[in-house]
Amino acid sequence: MTRQQLHTxxxxxxxxxxxxxxxxxxxxxxxxxxxxxxxGCSPRVAADALSLLPEPDRQAVLRQLPRPLCERLRPLGMAxxxxxxxxxxGWGLLAWRKREQHAAV
Numbered sequence: 001m002t003r004q005q006l007h008t009x010x011x012x013x014x015x016x017x018x019x020x021x022x023x024x025x026x027x028x029x030x031x032x033x034x035x036x037x038x039x040g041c042s043p044r045v046a047a048d049a050l051s052l053l054p055e056p057d058r059q060a061v062l063r064q065l066p067r068p069l070c071e072r073l074r075p076l077g078m079a080x081x082x083x084x085x086x087x088x089x090g091w092g093l094l095a096w097r098k099r100e101q102h103a104a105v
Contacts, residue, residue, distance in 0.1 A: 035065055
């Protein structure tokens with residue numbers, strides 16, 4: 001299937017509100033091809049397509065979209081979730097150092 005055919009199939013699935021077909025397109029053609037098809041849509045159509053995907057798939061597709069499109073999707077409620085903060089080891093290391101110092105005394 002060419003990019004244009006995938007784009008047409010995506011639009012048809014959205015027009016029919018066929019969530020199963022939309023998810024099948026994402027699973028069958030892969031993340032990059034699906035994201036390219038979504039990127040070829042207007043921001044409203046792209047937001048509609050993304051809203052029908054489960055959250056992990058939505059986030060994965062958003063990461064593949066061009067930054068300008070992501071910026072236009074933000075007011076429509078489609079934004080990347082914040083990355084999980086890195087695990088902080090500071091307090092544990094601090095407590096470990098104190099124990100080591102007490103043991104040496």
